[in-house]
Amino acid sequence: xxxxxxxxxxRPKRGARSKAPVVRRAPQASECFGAATARERTRIDTEGxxxxxARLGHAGDAKPPARSAGCGRRGVKPQPxxxxxxxxxxxxxxxxxxxxxxxxxxxxxxxxxxVQCASNLRQIVTAMSAxxxxxxxRFPIAQYVDEQHREFVAWDTITPWSGERRxxxxxxxxFADGGEVQQCPVYEGPNLSLGDPFTGYNYNxxxxxxxxxxxxxxxxxxxxxxxxQLRSPAGTALCGDGGYRAGANKFMRAPLDEGVSEGTVHAGxxxxxxxxxxxxxxxxxxxxxxxxxxxxPGALPENEALxxxxxxxxxxxxxxxxxxx
Numbered sequence: 001x002x003x004x005x006x007x008x009x010x011r012p013k014r015g016a017r018s019k020a021p022v023v024r025r026a027p028q029a030s031e032c033f034g035a036a037t038a039r040e041r042t043r044i045d046t047e048g049x050x051x052x053x054a055r056l057g058h059a060g061d062a063k064p065p066a067r068s069a070g071c072g073r074r075g076v077k078p079q080p081x082x083x084x085x086x087x088x089x090x091x092x093x094x095x096x097x098x099x100x101x102x103x104x105x106x107x108x109x110x111x112x113x114x115v116q117c118a119s120n121l122r123q124i125v126t127a128m129s130a131x132x133x134x135x136x137x138r139f140p141i142a143q144y145v146d147e148q149h150r151e152f153v154a155w156d157t158i159t160p161w162s163g164e165r166r167x168x169x170x171x172x173x174x175f176a177d178g179g180e181v182q183q184c185p186v187y188e189g190p191n192l193s194l195g196d197p198f199t200g201y202n203y204n205x206x207x208x209x210x211x212x213x214x215x216x217x218x219x220x221x222x223x224x225x226x227x228x229q230l231r232s233p234a235g236t237a238l239c240g241d242g243g244y245r246a247g248a249n250k251f252m253r254a255p256l257d258e259g260v261s262e263g264t265v266h267a268g269x270x271x272x273x274x275x276x277x278x279x280x281x282x283x284x285x286x287x288x289x290x291x292x293x294x295x296x297p298g299a300l301p302e303n304e305a306l307x308x309x310x311x312x313x314x315x316x317x318x319x320x321x322x323x324x325x
Protein backbone atom coordinates (compact mmCIF):
# COMPACT_ATOMS: atom_id res chain seq x y z
CA UNK A 1 0.00 0.00 0.00
CA UNK A 2 1.25 3.43 -0.87
CA UNK A 3 1.59 5.72 2.10
CA UNK A 4 -0.48 8.85 2.10
CA UNK A 5 0.95 12.00 3.67
CA UNK A 6 -1.10 14.11 5.93
CA UNK A 7 -2.07 17.67 5.00
CA UNK A 8 0.72 18.94 7.28
CA UNK A 9 3.14 16.59 5.50
CA UNK A 10 4.88 15.19 8.63
CA ARG A 11 4.31 11.51 8.27
CA PRO A 12 1.95 9.28 6.25
CA LYS A 13 -0.84 7.47 7.90
CA ARG A 14 -0.67 3.78 7.84
CA GLY A 15 -3.36 1.95 5.90
CA ALA A 16 -4.51 5.05 3.96
CA ARG A 17 -4.80 5.06 0.18
CA SER A 18 -3.93 7.96 -2.07
CA LYS A 19 -6.78 9.53 -3.98
CA ALA A 20 -5.70 10.32 -7.52
CA PRO A 21 -7.52 13.34 -9.05
CA VAL A 22 -10.13 12.56 -11.73
CA VAL A 23 -9.07 14.06 -15.03
CA ARG A 24 -11.67 14.23 -17.80
CA ARG A 25 -10.01 13.71 -21.14
CA ALA A 26 -11.31 15.70 -24.10
CA PRO A 27 -12.52 13.42 -26.91
CA GLN A 28 -10.28 13.16 -29.90
CA ALA A 29 -11.54 14.19 -33.33
CA SER A 30 -11.21 10.61 -34.49
CA GLU A 31 -13.70 9.55 -31.82
CA CYS A 32 -16.15 12.29 -32.73
CA PHE A 33 -16.22 11.35 -36.39
CA GLY A 34 -16.20 7.59 -35.98
CA ALA A 35 -12.90 6.66 -37.64
CA ALA A 36 -12.89 2.96 -38.35
CA THR A 37 -9.15 2.07 -38.34
CA ALA A 38 -6.13 3.00 -36.24
CA ARG A 39 -4.48 4.63 -39.25
CA GLU A 40 -7.47 6.88 -39.83
CA ARG A 41 -7.60 7.83 -36.13
CA THR A 42 -3.94 8.76 -36.15
CA ARG A 43 -4.32 10.85 -39.30
CA ILE A 44 -7.37 12.66 -37.99
CA ASP A 45 -5.68 13.48 -34.71
CA THR A 46 -2.58 14.89 -36.47
CA GLU A 47 -4.04 16.47 -39.62
CA GLY A 48 -7.58 17.42 -38.55
CA UNK A 49 -10.93 16.40 -40.07
CA UNK A 50 -10.74 18.45 -43.30
CA UNK A 51 -8.74 15.84 -45.29
CA UNK A 52 -11.07 13.10 -44.12
CA UNK A 53 -14.15 15.07 -45.20
CA ALA A 54 -12.59 15.75 -48.60
CA ARG A 55 -11.59 12.11 -49.00
CA LEU A 56 -15.06 10.85 -48.02
CA GLY A 57 -16.78 13.36 -50.32
CA HIS A 58 -19.07 15.14 -47.83
CA ALA A 59 -20.68 17.51 -50.33
CA GLY A 60 -24.18 18.22 -51.66
CA ASP A 61 -26.77 16.11 -49.93
CA ALA A 62 -24.29 13.54 -48.46
CA LYS A 63 -24.95 12.79 -44.82
CA PRO A 64 -21.93 13.41 -42.52
CA PRO A 65 -20.94 10.72 -40.01
CA ALA A 66 -22.74 10.67 -36.71
CA ARG A 67 -20.94 12.37 -33.86
CA SER A 68 -20.22 10.64 -30.60
CA ALA A 69 -21.69 11.81 -27.33
CA GLY A 70 -20.16 14.98 -26.05
CA CYS A 71 -19.13 16.28 -29.47
CA GLY A 72 -22.20 18.42 -30.26
CA ARG A 73 -21.94 22.20 -30.57
CA ARG A 74 -23.56 24.25 -27.89
CA GLY A 75 -25.56 27.39 -28.50
CA VAL A 76 -26.76 26.53 -32.06
CA LYS A 77 -29.17 29.25 -33.21
CA PRO A 78 -32.66 27.83 -34.13
CA GLN A 79 -34.13 28.40 -37.59
CA PRO A 80 -36.34 31.50 -37.72
CA UNK A 81 -40.13 30.89 -38.09
CA UNK A 82 -42.72 32.91 -40.06
CA UNK A 83 -44.02 35.95 -38.27
CA UNK A 84 -47.72 36.67 -37.91
CA UNK A 85 -47.51 39.54 -40.40
CA UNK A 86 -45.95 37.30 -43.03
CA UNK A 87 -48.67 34.66 -42.57
CA UNK A 88 -51.41 37.28 -42.88
CA UNK A 89 -49.87 38.69 -46.07
CA UNK A 90 -49.77 35.21 -47.64
CA UNK A 91 -53.41 34.56 -46.68
CA UNK A 92 -54.48 37.91 -48.16
CA UNK A 93 -52.70 37.16 -51.44
CA UNK A 94 -54.36 33.74 -51.69
CA UNK A 95 -57.80 35.26 -51.01
CA UNK A 96 -57.21 37.89 -53.70
CA UNK A 97 -56.24 35.26 -56.26
CA UNK A 98 -59.34 33.20 -55.45
CA UNK A 99 -61.59 36.24 -55.84
CA UNK A 100 -60.06 36.91 -59.25
CA UNK A 101 -60.31 33.31 -60.48
CA UNK A 102 -63.81 32.37 -59.30
CA UNK A 103 -65.67 34.57 -61.85
CA UNK A 104 -63.57 33.07 -64.62
CA UNK A 105 -64.46 29.57 -63.48
CA UNK A 106 -68.16 30.50 -63.39
CA UNK A 107 -68.04 31.93 -66.91
CA UNK A 108 -66.24 28.85 -68.20
CA UNK A 109 -68.86 26.59 -66.62
CA UNK A 110 -71.72 28.62 -68.11
CA UNK A 111 -70.09 28.51 -71.52
CA UNK A 112 -69.68 24.74 -71.31
CA UNK A 113 -73.39 24.36 -70.46
CA UNK A 114 -74.37 26.57 -73.39
CA VAL A 115 -72.30 24.42 -75.74
CA GLN A 116 -73.96 21.28 -74.35
CA CYS A 117 -77.40 22.87 -74.80
CA ALA A 118 -76.68 23.71 -78.45
CA SER A 119 -75.50 20.13 -79.00
CA ASN A 120 -78.74 18.77 -77.51
CA LEU A 121 -80.85 20.95 -79.80
CA ARG A 122 -78.92 19.83 -82.88
CA GLN A 123 -79.52 16.20 -81.91
CA ILE A 124 -83.25 16.88 -81.46
CA VAL A 125 -83.48 18.48 -84.92
CA THR A 126 -81.59 15.52 -86.41
CA ALA A 127 -83.98 13.11 -84.67
CA MET A 128 -87.00 14.98 -86.10
CA SER A 129 -85.49 14.83 -89.57
CA ALA A 130 -84.90 11.08 -89.18
CA UNK A 131 -88.50 10.68 -88.00
CA UNK A 132 -89.79 12.47 -91.10
CA UNK A 133 -87.91 10.03 -93.37
CA UNK A 134 -89.83 7.12 -91.83
CA UNK A 135 -93.24 8.85 -91.69
CA UNK A 136 -94.06 10.18 -95.14
CA UNK A 137 -91.78 13.22 -94.85
CA ARG A 138 -93.82 14.72 -92.01
CA PHE A 139 -92.46 16.11 -88.81
CA PRO A 140 -93.66 14.51 -85.55
CA ILE A 141 -96.99 15.76 -84.28
CA ALA A 142 -96.68 18.00 -81.21
CA GLN A 143 -99.42 16.32 -79.15
CA TYR A 144 -102.65 14.31 -79.27
CA VAL A 145 -104.78 12.14 -76.99
CA ASP A 146 -104.79 8.37 -77.54
CA GLU A 147 -108.30 7.41 -76.41
CA GLN A 148 -107.76 3.71 -76.94
CA HIS A 149 -104.75 3.42 -74.65
CA ARG A 150 -105.76 6.35 -72.46
CA GLU A 151 -102.47 8.14 -72.97
CA PHE A 152 -101.31 11.63 -73.77
CA VAL A 153 -98.87 11.39 -76.67
CA ALA A 154 -96.40 14.22 -77.17
CA TRP A 155 -93.37 14.74 -79.34
CA ASP A 156 -91.03 13.98 -76.42
CA THR A 157 -92.89 11.65 -74.03
CA ILE A 158 -96.00 9.47 -73.73
CA THR A 159 -97.81 9.71 -70.38
CA PRO A 160 -100.73 7.52 -69.17
CA TRP A 161 -103.80 9.23 -67.74
CA SER A 162 -104.01 7.16 -64.58
CA GLY A 163 -101.95 4.88 -62.41
CA GLU A 164 -98.31 5.72 -61.76
CA ARG A 165 -98.32 8.22 -64.64
CA ARG A 166 -94.66 7.61 -65.39
CA UNK A 167 -93.70 8.94 -68.82
CA UNK A 168 -92.09 6.68 -71.37
CA UNK A 169 -90.26 7.23 -74.63
CA UNK A 170 -92.00 9.68 -76.96
CA UNK A 171 -92.11 10.00 -80.73
CA UNK A 172 -88.46 11.00 -81.33
CA UNK A 173 -86.65 8.99 -78.64
CA UNK A 174 -85.85 6.11 -80.93
CA PHE A 175 -84.15 8.52 -83.30
CA ALA A 176 -82.18 10.41 -80.63
CA ASP A 177 -79.31 9.36 -78.42
CA GLY A 178 -81.62 8.58 -75.53
CA GLY A 179 -83.95 10.95 -73.75
CA GLU A 180 -81.15 12.81 -71.97
CA VAL A 181 -80.78 15.16 -74.95
CA GLN A 182 -84.22 16.56 -74.03
CA GLN A 183 -82.89 17.95 -70.74
CA CYS A 184 -81.48 21.46 -70.85
CA PRO A 185 -78.25 21.46 -68.75
CA VAL A 186 -79.00 24.98 -67.47
CA TYR A 187 -82.65 24.50 -66.45
CA GLU A 188 -83.03 23.37 -62.83
CA GLY A 189 -86.64 24.36 -62.22
CA PRO A 190 -89.77 22.24 -61.77
CA ASN A 191 -91.06 19.78 -64.33
CA LEU A 192 -94.57 20.94 -65.16
CA SER A 193 -95.49 17.77 -67.08
CA LEU A 194 -96.18 14.97 -64.61
CA GLY A 195 -93.86 12.02 -64.94
CA ASP A 196 -91.49 13.55 -67.51
CA PRO A 197 -87.91 12.56 -66.68
CA PHE A 198 -86.41 15.32 -68.84
CA THR A 199 -87.49 18.88 -69.51
CA GLY A 200 -86.37 22.30 -70.64
CA TYR A 201 -87.02 22.32 -74.43
CA ASN A 202 -90.10 23.12 -76.51
CA TYR A 203 -91.17 22.29 -80.06
CA ASN A 204 -92.63 24.68 -82.65
CA UNK A 205 -96.31 23.79 -82.30
CA UNK A 206 -97.84 26.78 -84.08
CA UNK A 207 -96.36 26.11 -87.53
CA UNK A 208 -94.54 22.74 -87.48
CA UNK A 209 -95.87 20.18 -85.00
CA UNK A 210 -99.50 21.33 -84.79
CA UNK A 211 -101.64 18.72 -82.99
CA UNK A 212 -105.05 17.96 -81.59
CA UNK A 213 -107.36 20.94 -80.94
CA UNK A 214 -105.06 23.35 -82.74
CA UNK A 215 -107.44 25.89 -84.22
CA UNK A 216 -107.33 26.92 -87.90
CA UNK A 217 -104.50 29.32 -88.56
CA UNK A 218 -103.21 30.46 -91.96
CA UNK A 219 -105.00 27.55 -93.63
CA UNK A 220 -103.27 24.91 -91.47
CA UNK A 221 -105.16 22.03 -89.88
CA UNK A 222 -104.06 19.74 -87.05
CA UNK A 223 -101.60 17.80 -89.22
CA UNK A 224 -97.87 18.46 -88.77
CA UNK A 225 -95.90 20.16 -91.51
CA UNK A 226 -94.10 18.29 -94.26
CA UNK A 227 -90.38 18.84 -94.71
CA UNK A 228 -90.92 20.22 -98.22
CA GLN A 229 -93.15 22.98 -96.80
CA LEU A 230 -90.20 24.64 -95.09
CA ARG A 231 -89.14 27.15 -97.72
CA SER A 232 -86.32 28.47 -95.52
CA PRO A 233 -85.18 25.70 -93.15
CA ALA A 234 -82.20 27.74 -91.93
CA GLY A 235 -84.58 30.47 -90.76
CA THR A 236 -87.34 28.30 -89.24
CA ALA A 237 -87.13 27.46 -85.54
CA LEU A 238 -87.97 23.86 -84.69
CA CYS A 239 -87.08 23.69 -80.99
CA GLY A 240 -85.47 25.75 -78.27
CA ASP A 241 -85.25 26.69 -74.60
CA GLY A 242 -88.85 26.79 -73.43
CA GLY A 243 -89.93 28.93 -70.52
CA TYR A 244 -92.51 31.24 -68.96
CA ARG A 245 -93.27 32.46 -65.44
CA ALA A 246 -94.13 29.02 -63.99
CA GLY A 247 -91.12 27.21 -65.45
CA ALA A 248 -90.35 25.31 -68.63
CA ASN A 249 -92.85 24.49 -71.40
CA LYS A 250 -92.63 22.04 -74.30
CA PHE A 251 -94.97 23.59 -76.89
CA MET A 252 -93.43 26.59 -78.64
CA ARG A 253 -95.90 29.25 -79.75
CA ALA A 254 -95.47 32.05 -82.26
CA PRO A 255 -96.49 35.46 -80.84
CA LEU A 256 -99.22 36.02 -83.46
CA ASP A 257 -100.79 32.55 -83.12
CA GLU A 258 -104.56 32.98 -83.33
CA GLY A 259 -105.49 29.30 -83.16
CA VAL A 260 -105.23 29.23 -79.36
CA SER A 261 -105.82 31.73 -76.55
CA GLU A 262 -103.40 34.56 -75.87
CA GLY A 263 -102.59 33.06 -72.49
CA THR A 264 -101.58 29.79 -74.15
CA VAL A 265 -99.39 31.74 -76.55
CA HIS A 266 -97.55 33.45 -73.69
CA ALA A 267 -97.14 30.11 -71.89
CA GLY A 268 -95.27 28.84 -74.97
CA UNK A 269 -92.49 31.44 -75.01
CA UNK A 270 -88.71 31.00 -74.86
CA UNK A 271 -86.50 31.18 -71.79
CA UNK A 272 -83.46 33.46 -72.03
CA UNK A 273 -81.68 31.50 -69.35
CA UNK A 274 -78.20 31.47 -70.87
CA UNK A 275 -75.64 34.22 -70.39
CA UNK A 276 -76.02 35.17 -74.03
CA UNK A 277 -79.74 34.71 -74.50
CA UNK A 278 -81.67 31.64 -75.59
CA UNK A 279 -80.65 28.69 -77.78
CA UNK A 280 -82.66 27.66 -80.85
CA UNK A 281 -82.44 24.63 -83.16
CA UNK A 282 -83.35 25.42 -86.79
CA UNK A 283 -84.76 23.29 -89.60
CA UNK A 284 -81.44 22.83 -91.41
CA UNK A 285 -79.83 21.24 -88.34
CA UNK A 286 -77.83 24.14 -86.91
CA UNK A 287 -78.29 25.74 -83.48
CA UNK A 288 -77.81 29.42 -82.70
CA UNK A 289 -78.21 31.94 -79.90
CA UNK A 290 -80.84 34.67 -79.89
CA UNK A 291 -80.03 37.54 -77.57
CA UNK A 292 -83.10 39.78 -77.54
CA UNK A 293 -86.43 38.70 -76.01
CA UNK A 294 -89.50 40.14 -77.76
CA UNK A 295 -93.05 40.77 -76.53
CA UNK A 296 -96.31 40.36 -78.37
CA PRO A 297 -97.62 43.77 -79.47
CA GLY A 298 -100.83 44.79 -77.69
CA ALA A 299 -100.87 41.87 -75.25
CA LEU A 300 -103.08 42.06 -72.18
CA PRO A 301 -101.32 42.92 -68.89
CA GLU A 302 -102.23 39.60 -67.28
CA ASN A 303 -100.66 37.74 -70.20
CA GLU A 304 -97.58 39.94 -70.01
CA ALA A 305 -97.28 38.91 -66.38
CA LEU A 306 -97.62 35.26 -67.42
CA UNK A 307 -94.70 35.73 -69.81
CA UNK A 308 -92.40 37.26 -67.16
CA UNK A 309 -90.46 39.37 -69.63
CA UNK A 310 -87.46 39.87 -70.08
CA UNK A 311 -86.43 36.59 -68.43
CA UNK A 312 -88.69 34.98 -71.06
CA UNK A 313 -89.86 36.22 -74.42
CA UNK A 314 -90.45 35.47 -78.10
CA UNK A 315 -87.80 35.05 -80.76
CA UNK A 316 -89.23 37.95 -82.76
CA UNK A 317 -92.04 40.46 -82.55
CA UNK A 318 -93.77 38.73 -85.46
CA UNK A 319 -93.83 35.15 -86.78
CA UNK A 320 -90.93 35.31 -89.25
CA UNK A 321 -88.69 32.91 -87.25
CA UNK A 322 -91.55 30.47 -86.63
CA UNK A 323 -93.40 30.22 -89.93
CA UNK A 324 -92.82 27.71 -92.69
CA UNK A 325 -91.31 30.45 -94.83
